[in-house]
Amino acid sequence: MEDCIFCKIVRNEIPSKKVYEDPDAVAFLDINPANPGHCLVVSKRHYESITDVDDADLKKMIAIVKVMAKRIKTSLNADGINVLQNNGRHAGQIVNHIHFHVIPRFPNDNVIITYQKVNVPNLDEIQKKLSSTGASSGYEWGTRI
Protein backbone atom coordinates (compact mmCIF):
# COMPACT_ATOMS: atom_id res chain seq x y z
CA MET A 1 0.00 0.00 0.00
CA GLU A 2 1.59 3.19 -1.17
CA ASP A 3 0.42 5.46 1.64
CA CYS A 4 0.53 3.01 4.56
CA ILE A 5 3.02 4.16 7.19
CA PHE A 6 4.01 0.61 8.14
CA CYS A 7 4.51 -0.35 4.49
CA LYS A 8 6.80 2.69 4.24
CA ILE A 9 8.76 1.48 7.28
CA VAL A 10 9.00 -1.98 5.71
CA ARG A 11 10.41 -0.38 2.53
CA ASN A 12 12.77 1.84 4.58
CA GLU A 13 11.16 4.95 3.12
CA ILE A 14 10.77 6.39 6.60
CA PRO A 15 13.16 5.71 9.47
CA SER A 16 12.49 3.29 12.31
CA LYS A 17 14.42 1.51 15.01
CA LYS A 18 14.27 -2.04 13.71
CA VAL A 19 15.05 -4.87 16.10
CA TYR A 20 14.16 -7.85 13.92
CA GLU A 21 13.88 -8.41 10.19
CA ASP A 22 13.49 -11.36 7.88
CA PRO A 23 11.96 -11.82 4.41
CA ASP A 24 8.40 -11.92 5.76
CA ALA A 25 8.18 -9.61 8.76
CA VAL A 26 9.84 -6.90 10.77
CA ALA A 27 9.84 -5.65 14.34
CA PHE A 28 10.68 -2.10 15.37
CA LEU A 29 10.44 0.09 18.45
CA ASP A 30 7.07 1.80 18.90
CA ILE A 31 7.39 5.55 18.41
CA ASN A 32 4.94 6.07 21.32
CA PRO A 33 6.18 3.47 23.79
CA ALA A 34 4.26 2.46 26.89
CA ASN A 35 7.56 1.29 28.36
CA PRO A 36 11.15 1.06 27.13
CA GLY A 37 11.39 -1.85 24.70
CA HIS A 38 7.76 -1.62 23.54
CA CYS A 39 7.93 -2.87 19.97
CA LEU A 40 5.64 -3.74 17.10
CA VAL A 41 5.72 -6.91 15.02
CA VAL A 42 4.53 -6.22 11.48
CA SER A 43 3.97 -8.42 8.46
CA LYS A 44 5.79 -7.16 5.37
CA ARG A 45 2.67 -7.83 3.35
CA HIS A 46 -0.19 -5.43 3.87
CA TYR A 47 -3.26 -6.75 5.67
CA GLU A 48 -5.70 -4.65 7.60
CA SER A 49 -6.52 -6.89 10.54
CA ILE A 50 -6.62 -10.37 12.01
CA THR A 51 -9.73 -11.25 10.01
CA ASP A 52 -8.07 -10.74 6.61
CA VAL A 53 -4.45 -11.73 7.29
CA ASP A 54 -3.10 -14.83 5.58
CA ASP A 55 -2.74 -17.73 8.05
CA ALA A 56 0.92 -18.32 7.22
CA ASP A 57 1.80 -14.66 7.77
CA LEU A 58 -0.21 -14.59 11.01
CA LYS A 59 1.60 -17.65 12.35
CA LYS A 60 4.91 -16.15 11.32
CA MET A 61 4.10 -12.93 13.18
CA ILE A 62 3.20 -14.68 16.43
CA ALA A 63 6.45 -16.67 16.30
CA ILE A 64 8.31 -13.37 16.07
CA VAL A 65 6.23 -11.98 18.94
CA LYS A 66 7.57 -14.89 20.99
CA VAL A 67 11.14 -14.12 19.90
CA MET A 68 10.73 -10.49 20.94
CA ALA A 69 9.07 -11.44 24.23
CA LYS A 70 12.04 -13.65 25.09
CA ARG A 71 14.51 -10.93 24.17
CA ILE A 72 12.59 -8.35 26.22
CA LYS A 73 12.48 -10.65 29.22
CA THR A 74 16.17 -11.50 28.96
CA SER A 75 17.63 -8.15 27.94
CA LEU A 76 15.39 -5.70 29.78
CA ASN A 77 14.49 -7.75 32.85
CA ALA A 78 10.78 -7.13 32.33
CA ASP A 79 8.50 -8.56 35.01
CA GLY A 80 5.75 -9.24 32.52
CA ILE A 81 4.73 -8.80 28.91
CA ASN A 82 1.44 -7.86 27.26
CA VAL A 83 0.84 -8.95 23.71
CA LEU A 84 -1.85 -6.72 22.23
CA GLN A 85 -3.33 -6.71 18.76
CA ASN A 86 -6.06 -4.17 17.99
CA ASN A 87 -8.55 -4.46 15.15
CA GLY A 88 -10.75 -1.54 14.18
CA ARG A 89 -11.06 2.01 15.39
CA HIS A 90 -13.21 1.10 18.38
CA ALA A 91 -10.53 -1.35 19.48
CA GLY A 92 -7.85 1.35 19.34
CA GLN A 93 -6.29 0.45 15.99
CA ILE A 94 -4.63 3.57 14.60
CA VAL A 95 -2.55 2.22 11.71
CA ASN A 96 -4.61 -0.02 9.46
CA HIS A 97 -1.83 -2.53 8.84
CA ILE A 98 -1.94 -5.60 11.10
CA HIS A 99 0.53 -5.40 13.97
CA PHE A 100 1.19 -6.91 17.37
CA HIS A 101 2.27 -4.74 20.28
CA VAL A 102 4.82 -6.44 22.54
CA ILE A 103 4.77 -4.38 25.74
CA PRO A 104 7.28 -4.95 28.54
CA ARG A 105 5.65 -4.55 31.96
CA PHE A 106 7.14 -3.40 35.23
CA PRO A 107 5.64 -2.89 38.70
CA ASN A 108 3.78 0.43 39.01
CA ASP A 109 4.18 1.36 35.35
CA ASN A 110 1.72 3.52 33.40
CA VAL A 111 -0.13 0.85 31.43
CA ILE A 112 -3.83 0.42 32.18
CA ILE A 113 -5.72 -2.55 30.77
CA THR A 114 -9.03 -2.92 32.55
CA TYR A 115 -12.76 -3.44 32.19
CA GLN A 116 -15.78 -4.00 34.33
CA LYS A 117 -17.28 -7.46 33.98
CA VAL A 118 -20.52 -7.17 32.02
CA ASN A 119 -23.61 -9.21 32.69
CA VAL A 120 -24.49 -11.43 29.75
CA PRO A 121 -28.00 -12.83 30.29
CA ASN A 122 -28.07 -14.88 27.08
CA LEU A 123 -24.87 -16.90 27.47
CA ASP A 124 -26.29 -19.98 25.75
CA GLU A 125 -27.30 -17.94 22.73
CA ILE A 126 -23.85 -16.32 22.52
CA GLN A 127 -22.27 -19.77 22.83
CA LYS A 128 -24.45 -21.08 20.03
CA LYS A 129 -23.66 -18.13 17.75
CA LEU A 130 -19.92 -18.46 18.28
CA SER A 131 -19.91 -22.25 17.99
CA SER A 132 -21.45 -22.18 14.55
CA THR A 133 -18.80 -22.10 11.90
CA GLY A 134 -20.56 -19.75 9.53
CA ALA A 135 -19.77 -19.52 5.87
CA SER A 136 -16.56 -17.57 6.23
CA SER A 137 -14.60 -19.36 8.91
CA GLY A 138 -13.50 -22.35 6.88
CA TYR A 139 -13.19 -24.55 9.94
CA GLU A 140 -15.49 -27.06 11.55
CA TRP A 141 -15.82 -27.80 15.22
CA GLY A 142 -13.57 -30.72 16.08
CA THR A 143 -11.33 -30.69 13.06
CA ARG A 144 -7.62 -30.06 13.34
CA ILE A 145 -6.44 -26.84 11.71
Add this chain to the structure above:
Amino acid sequence: MEDCIFCKIVRNEIPSKKVYEDPDAVAFLDINPANPGHCLVVSKRHYESITDVDDADLKKMIAIVKVMAKRIKTSLNADGINVLQNNGRHAGQIVNHIHFHVIPRFPNDNVIITYQKVNVPNLDEIQKKLSSTGASSGYEWGTRI
Protein backbone atom coordinates in the same frame (compact mmCIF):
# COMPACT_ATOMS: atom_id res chain seq x y z
CA MET B 1 -1.15 -29.78 35.46
CA GLU B 2 -3.43 -31.29 38.03
CA ASP B 3 -4.53 -28.10 39.77
CA CYS B 4 -4.59 -25.73 36.77
CA ILE B 5 -8.10 -24.39 36.22
CA PHE B 6 -7.70 -24.27 32.43
CA CYS B 7 -6.35 -27.83 32.35
CA LYS B 8 -9.48 -28.81 34.29
CA ILE B 9 -11.67 -27.06 31.70
CA VAL B 10 -9.77 -28.85 28.92
CA ARG B 11 -10.45 -32.18 30.67
CA ASN B 12 -14.13 -31.22 31.26
CA GLU B 13 -13.64 -31.57 35.00
CA ILE B 14 -15.23 -28.16 35.52
CA PRO B 15 -17.94 -26.70 33.31
CA SER B 16 -17.35 -24.07 30.66
CA LYS B 17 -19.15 -22.63 27.65
CA LYS B 18 -16.98 -24.03 24.87
CA VAL B 19 -17.24 -22.46 21.44
CA TYR B 20 -14.41 -24.26 19.67
CA GLU B 21 -12.57 -27.51 20.24
CA ASP B 22 -10.10 -29.63 18.35
CA PRO B 23 -7.39 -32.11 19.41
CA ASP B 24 -4.91 -29.34 20.24
CA ALA B 25 -6.84 -26.39 21.61
CA VAL B 26 -10.12 -25.10 22.91
CA ALA B 27 -11.98 -21.80 23.08
CA PHE B 28 -14.61 -20.96 25.70
CA LEU B 29 -16.51 -17.92 26.93
CA ASP B 30 -14.65 -15.89 29.57
CA ILE B 31 -16.40 -16.16 32.93
CA ASN B 32 -15.67 -12.45 33.52
CA PRO B 33 -16.45 -11.00 30.11
CA ALA B 34 -15.55 -7.46 29.10
CA ASN B 35 -18.29 -7.70 26.47
CA PRO B 36 -20.69 -10.40 25.27
CA GLY B 37 -18.70 -12.92 23.22
CA HIS B 38 -15.41 -12.33 25.06
CA CYS B 39 -13.70 -15.70 24.80
CA LEU B 40 -10.38 -17.33 25.62
CA VAL B 41 -8.30 -19.47 23.30
CA VAL B 42 -6.33 -22.06 25.27
CA SER B 43 -3.80 -24.70 24.30
CA LYS B 44 -4.73 -28.16 25.55
CA ARG B 45 -1.13 -28.65 26.63
CA HIS B 46 -0.03 -26.71 29.69
CA TYR B 47 2.41 -23.85 29.15
CA GLU B 48 2.78 -20.89 31.42
CA SER B 49 3.36 -18.08 28.95
CA ILE B 50 4.45 -16.99 25.50
CA THR B 51 8.09 -17.48 26.37
CA ASP B 52 7.77 -21.21 27.10
CA VAL B 53 4.99 -22.29 24.73
CA ASP B 54 5.89 -24.66 21.91
CA ASP B 55 5.97 -22.84 18.54
CA ALA B 56 3.53 -25.26 16.89
CA ASP B 57 1.00 -24.85 19.70
CA LEU B 58 1.42 -21.07 19.65
CA LYS B 59 0.80 -20.93 15.91
CA LYS B 60 -2.19 -23.17 16.31
CA MET B 61 -3.63 -20.90 18.99
CA ILE B 62 -3.32 -17.74 16.91
CA ALA B 63 -5.05 -19.45 13.97
CA ILE B 64 -7.96 -20.21 16.30
CA VAL B 65 -7.92 -16.60 17.55
CA LYS B 66 -8.47 -15.61 13.93
CA VAL B 67 -11.34 -18.09 13.60
CA MET B 68 -12.97 -16.69 16.72
CA ALA B 69 -12.40 -13.09 15.61
CA LYS B 70 -14.17 -13.82 12.33
CA ARG B 71 -17.07 -15.51 14.11
CA ILE B 72 -17.38 -12.61 16.56
CA LYS B 73 -17.36 -10.06 13.76
CA THR B 74 -19.91 -12.01 11.72
CA SER B 75 -22.21 -13.28 14.46
CA LEU B 76 -22.14 -10.44 16.99
CA ASN B 77 -21.61 -7.47 14.68
CA ALA B 78 -18.66 -6.25 16.73
CA ASP B 79 -17.13 -2.97 15.59
CA GLY B 80 -13.67 -4.03 16.63
CA ILE B 81 -11.71 -6.77 18.35
CA ASN B 82 -8.84 -6.71 20.82
CA VAL B 83 -6.56 -9.71 21.00
CA LEU B 84 -4.79 -9.67 24.35
CA GLN B 85 -2.32 -12.13 25.80
CA ASN B 86 -0.93 -11.39 29.27
CA ASN B 87 2.27 -12.86 30.65
CA GLY B 88 3.17 -12.52 34.32
CA ARG B 89 1.40 -11.02 37.30
CA HIS B 90 2.48 -7.47 36.49
CA ALA B 91 0.95 -7.86 33.03
CA GLY B 92 -2.39 -8.95 34.51
CA GLN B 93 -2.05 -12.71 34.01
CA ILE B 94 -4.28 -14.43 36.57
CA VAL B 95 -4.34 -18.05 35.35
CA ASN B 96 -0.83 -19.33 34.67
CA HIS B 97 -1.79 -21.32 31.59
CA ILE B 98 -1.16 -19.49 28.30
CA HIS B 99 -4.32 -18.00 26.82
CA PHE B 100 -5.43 -15.37 24.33
CA HIS B 101 -8.34 -13.07 25.12
CA VAL B 102 -10.50 -12.32 22.09
CA ILE B 103 -12.54 -9.28 23.10
CA PRO B 104 -15.37 -7.92 20.94
CA ARG B 105 -15.45 -4.11 21.00
CA PHE B 106 -18.38 -1.74 20.64
CA PRO B 107 -18.65 2.05 20.73
CA ASN B 108 -18.69 3.42 24.30
CA ASP B 109 -18.08 0.05 25.94
CA ASN B 110 -16.31 -0.43 29.26
CA VAL B 111 -12.89 -1.60 28.06
CA ILE B 112 -9.95 0.67 28.84
CA ILE B 113 -6.58 -0.01 27.26
CA THR B 114 -4.35 3.00 27.65
CA TYR B 115 -0.94 4.29 28.64
CA GLN B 116 1.02 7.50 28.70
CA LYS B 117 3.88 7.57 26.25
CA VAL B 118 7.12 7.26 28.21
CA ASN B 119 10.32 9.07 27.33
CA VAL B 120 13.09 6.63 26.43
CA PRO B 121 16.37 8.57 26.32
CA ASN B 122 18.52 5.59 25.36
CA LEU B 123 16.64 4.34 22.27
CA ASP B 124 19.80 3.18 20.50
CA GLU B 125 20.83 1.10 23.49
CA ILE B 126 17.35 -0.48 23.72
CA GLN B 127 17.47 -1.18 19.99
CA LYS B 128 20.87 -2.83 20.35
CA LYS B 129 19.75 -4.97 23.28
CA LEU B 130 16.62 -6.20 21.47
CA SER B 131 18.39 -6.75 18.16
CA SER B 132 20.88 -9.17 19.66
CA THR B 133 19.64 -12.70 19.40
CA GLY B 134 20.85 -13.89 22.77
CA ALA B 135 21.46 -17.52 23.60
CA SER B 136 17.85 -18.50 24.06
CA SER B 137 16.04 -17.06 21.06
CA GLY B 138 17.15 -19.60 18.50
CA TYR B 139 16.73 -17.14 15.66
CA GLU B 140 19.18 -14.88 13.87
CA TRP B 141 18.51 -11.49 12.38
CA GLY B 142 17.57 -11.90 8.77
CA THR B 143 16.82 -15.60 8.74
CA ARG B 144 13.42 -16.97 7.86
CA ILE B 145 11.61 -18.68 10.72
